[in-house]
Amino acid sequence: MPLLILRRLGNTVPTIVAVVLVIFTLFSVIPGSFTSAGDDGRVLDAQVAERMRKELGLDDPLHVRFGSYVANLVQGDLGTSFRTREPVTKVIAQRLWPSLKLTIAAMGFAILVGVPLGFIAALRPGSLIDMASMVVAISGLSLPKFWLGLMLMYLFALTLGWLPSFGYGDGGLRHLILPAVALGVSPMALLARTTRAGVLDVLNADFVRTARSKGMSEYRVVRWHVVRNALVLVLTTIGLQFGSLMGQAVVVEKLFSWPGLGSLLVDSVFQRDIPTVQGSILVIVLFFLAINTLVDIAYVIIDPRIRYG
C-alpha cells in the first residue's frame, strides 16, 4: 500500500508541473494588467502605474518572472498579492477553510441524497419512484447553479424566512445550507444517475443471479454483492465530483457572498492580480489531484482485484 501511495503521488508531479507552466504562461500573455484594471472609469495616474509596474515586476522579461516564480514556488512561496500586498499563501489560507467547508457540505448533501435515490430507483426499475427520482436527477443536472441559488434564496430566505439569504455569518450551519444545496444539487443528480446505472448493471450480473438461485434473500444479495460491486462506480463519480467542486463553486460563492477561493479567483482575474490567480488555481488543482489519489487508493481497499501497474 505505501508503494501504491508513493506511485500515485509520483504520477501527480508531471500534472503539477504542466499546470504551473500553463497557468503562468496564460496569465502572463493575456492582455491587461493590474495597473490597467481600474474600476468603472477610475484609471490609475500614468506615472503611478509605471511605478507600480516596476514595484510589482510587471515589466521584467517573461523568463525572469517565471524563474523567480518557480524559485519561490519550490520554497512554498506563492508570491505577493498585487491587491492586498500580502503573501498569497496568507490570502488563500483565509479563503481555504470556507471553501472546504462549502465543498464538503455540498458533497455530503449530494451523497446523502443522490446515492439512496439511485439505489431505490435501481431496485424498483420502471416504478413511480424510479421515474420520480430520475426526473429529480435530470432537473438537478440541467438547472444552472446561479438560477437555482436565486430560487433557493427567494424560497427559503425571502418567502419562508427560515434561512439567511447570503453571507458567511459566524461560519455556522444556517449560512451554509443554501449555498451547499445550490452547489450540491448537480453532483447529487449525477450520483443518483450513476448509482442507478451501476446498481442495475450489478443486479443483472451472473454472480447475482447465482446468489439468488442459491436462495439468498434479496436483502443479503443487495447487502453483500450489489452494494460492494456498485460502489466502485459510485466512488469514481464521488471522487471526480468532489475534486472538481471547489472549482465549480465560483458561481455559488459569488452569488451567496461566500468568502471562498472561487470568489477570490473571480475577483483576482478581473483585477489581474496574477499571483493570487496562479495560487488559487494551483490550490484547486492540488485539491482535485489529492481527492483523486485518495479515490484510487480507496478502489484497492474496496475491490482487492484492482491493481495498478
Added chain:
Amino acid sequence: MRRLLLAATALAFVAAGAAEAQQTPRKGGTLRMTAPYGASLGSLDIHTTPRAQDGIAAKILHRTLYNWDTQNNKPVLELAKSVSVSADGLVHTFKLRDDAFFHNGRKMTADDIIWSYTRIMDGSKGYPGARYVRIIKGAVAIEKGQAKELAGLRKIDDFTLEMTTTSRVEPGFYFFGDTTAILPREAVEGGNFAAAPVGLGPYKFVEHVPGSRLVAERWEKFYKPGKPYADRVHLLIMGEAAARDVAFRNREIDTSILGPAQYVAYRADPELSKGILEVAEVFTRNMTMNPAFKPFSDKRVRQAFNHAIDTDLIIKRLARDKAYRATSWLPSASPAYDKTMKPYAFDPAKAKKLLAEAGYKDGFEFEWTTSQNESWGLPIVEASIPYLSRVGIKVKPKLVETAVLTEVARSGDFQGYITSNQTGPDSLATLRCFDSRTPRTACNYSGFNNPAFDKLLDEAAAAADEASRNKLLAQANAILYEEAPVWFFNYNKAVMAYQPWIHGLQANATELAHQYPEDIWIDARSPVAK
C-alpha cells in the same frame, strides 16, 4: 362630536411626535452597508489601493484633510478648522483640528499629515494618491529619490501646517480622496496595519472576514459632537446585484447600489420606490475618436457621429433611464458645468450632410473597441450600429476586456473606443486631459490639440477667484462640445436603494457608494435597531 375631536387631536399629536422622532437623529443600532464592486476588499491600507470598493471601507475608518460636501458639490475642510491662502494662491496655511484622535488614542498633529503625504510619494512604491500629493512643492523630488522631506510642507506648530503648491490650485480637490487619508505612522510601521487598520474615522476597526464583511464600532473620541449615531457598521461584501436584491427585500441589508434591471423593478414597486437615492455621478460615458484614423480627423465627421445616433432613445430603452444625457465632457456635478448647453440633436439628415461635406458621402467603416459592460459596452455599440449604418458609417465591433481598455487608450491602438471616464469633480484637472501638452499616456487619449482650448485652461489656472475660473472652464468645455473629440453619450446616474429606517444618506456625486457613515442614523424600525 367633542370626543371625536379630542381623539383626532390626540392622534394628530401622536403622529406629529412620531414624525418628529423620525426626524431627530437616533443613537444606536447597526448600520448594514454593502460593498457592491466585487467579491472582496483589496487592502485595508488605504494608501495602497485606488479601488472604489476600498473607498467605502475608508470612509468608515479613515479621514482626509478635506471631505466632499455632497450638498454643495465642493470640497470642505475636515481635519482643519480654517485655511488662509497667500496672495499668489500658492501657500495654504491650515489650522488643524486639535480634537482628532486616532483609534489608538493618540491625537493627530501636523506631523501625521506630513508623514502620510511623504509616504504616499515614496518612489519605490506605486501609491495611487501620489497623483494628488504631487501638487505639493518638492513632492516630485521625493518620488525621484532626490529628497527625503517634502519641501512644500512645513509644520509651524502641532496644529498649524503650511502647504506650498507648485501652481495655483484648490487643494480641496486633491486631498478629499481616500488614497490621501491621514494615517498614524506608528501603526503603519507596526507591521500589521493592513490586517488591523487604525484611522481617524468615526468607526474603529473590529474585524475583517476577507470576502465576507468588515465590522467596525463607534469611535467614542470622534471629533464631531454626538456623532456617529450608529453603534456599529457592518460593511457586507456583495458583488452580485441579484443577491443584493433578495437580501434588501429580506431586510438583511440597509443599502444597496442598484443596476439597471433592479432600478426598473424598484421604481415600479410602490414601497421600494420610496427609498431610492439618485445622483448624477462625475463619470462621462463616451466613445473616443482617434484622429489618427483619417475620417475622425475631420470635425464634421465627429459632429456627424454625434448627430447620427438617437442617444436619448438608447438611454431610455437600453440604459433603462439609469443615465443622464451628456451635453459635453464636464458632468452636471462639476463646478464649471454650463446648464444652458444642449446635447447634440438626433438628426440623421444633418449627419449625412456633414459627412458629405467632409468627403464621406458614401460613409466609411471603422473598428469600435468595446468591453462587455452593460452600461457603456457592447450592448450600447450594438444599439448604435443601425443608426450609424443609416448614415453610411459601418461598424466592426472589437470586444476586449475592461482591464484592457486603458492599455488600448494609452497605446493609441484604436479607431474608436467606448468607455466611462471619471470627469470630476475638479473641472480643471478633468479638462487638462484635452490639453495638447498632456501626453496620450497620461489621459489625452484622443490626442486633442486646440491652442484656444489650451489658452483658456492656462487662464483658468491663473484665475484668482473661483467664479472667473469656472467661467473660463465652461468656455473650454464649450470648445470640446463644438470639436466633439468623442461621442457624448451619458453621465452615470448612480442609484442607491435604502430601507425606510435609514436617514442621513448623502447624494455623493463623486461616488454614491462612498457615504460618510457618521451622518447616517437608524430609526427604531430597523431589525437591528438595538
